[in-house]
Amino acid sequence: MSTLGTIKNFTSAGAIAPYRIVAAGASDGIVKQATAATDKLLGCTGVGRVDAADKRIDVCLDNVQKIEFGGDVAFGDPLTSDAQGRAIKAEPAAGANVRVVGNALESGSLGVIGDVHIVPSTLQG
Structure with missing residues (x-):
């Protein structure tokens, strides 16, 4: 069972699918869908998704x-x-x-x- 925990809203660097791992982007406040084990992993999207850059997305940071x-x-x-x-x-x-x-x-x-x-x-x- 998922629980809310700490959720923070960020700006996307590109498309991010639901239930995916999210990583830090190139600058403060920007996140991207993780693409490698060496990315700076922050959390996950849950049910949220965005289809392009510069969209807002909630990221689950714990729990x-x-x-x-x-x-x-x-x-x-x-x-x-x-x-x-x-x-x-x-x-x-x-x-x-x-x-x-x-x-x-x-x-x-x-x-x-x-x-x-x-x-x-x-x-x-």
Whole structure:
């Protein structure tokens, strides 16, 4: 079950789909749909969406939220972003860092919209 938590409104750098991971954009107050595990992950969109740049969008910054999975995810896995802003297991290579948006609160596979505890952090391999 999703809960409201902290929600902040930002300006989009481009299209952002529902239930996707959101990352910091190029300047203050601008966000984008995450496209890589190295993006500065902030939270997720929930049911919100925008179809173009310079639109306003609410971003869920904490608590338990719904995010679409981009592959197999197990309960408790740390999650990062794939190229489409979907949640995948964070698995950094040795000596590399990946950004984590939070931890899976259920198992799922590609296309499942699952519960994630939003706790942005960095994981080092």
